[in-house]
Amino acid sequence: MPGRAELKHRIVTRFQRYLANPVNRRLPFQTLLETTGRSSGLPRRTPVGGRRVGDSFWLVSEFGTKSQYVRNIQADPAVRVRIAGRWHRGTARLLPEDDARARLRALPRFNSAAVRAFGTDLLTVRVDLAD
Template identity: 75%
Template sequence: MAELRDGFTRAFQKYLANPVMRLVPMQTLLETTGRRSGQPRRTPLGGRRTGNTFWFVSEFGERSQYIRNIQADPRVRVRLRGRWHSGTAHLLPEDDAHARLRELPQFNSFGVRTFGTSLLTVRVDLDG
């Protein structure tokens, strides 16, 4: 049943939600470099900036394509409030992702908790 839910959630995000959300000017986006294509890949997500650090939780952990891209090249960009920031992403499997979600915006955190099956905390150290 979990695999069916994951498949539905991924298809919904890939073909409906993400294309629409990418068009919203103030939507937070994570830009990674495609590990095979070398092309920029933009993923809408939620998280929180604290100083020069941006935190978010991946709902499918290492099965997420953007996490696989980060593993191949941790240099990323994050669009926050319409402005792009470069940085380096760090995967934190030892972090308590459920506790981290309580510190992040609740609307997105609800979705990650509800549909996520393999939570993984990610910290992006933003340049300057």
């Protein structure tokens, strides 16, 4: 029988994969993170919440290295981020040493509350934007 964190992960990821993400990807000003699928090589677009600070975009993954987009970043850190309807190329960096809970306080409130509520293994991600 799966533990509480594993069950939470399964429920939340199914909801996101089949309901929330397909809807959110269609919203013109939803922030999207585009990674390259580690097996398929195809672009994978994930709605994310975060904030641009200077030449960096910051976000927190709610499931750490269990998140598919984080696993894609581990395989290939070259990403694109759509911020306010405009695409930016960048290099993603996983920051396990960063205090993800503290980082959430500097990011958009609604998304941060959801990440805190549903997340089981928080991980800070910084995208260094090239353009």
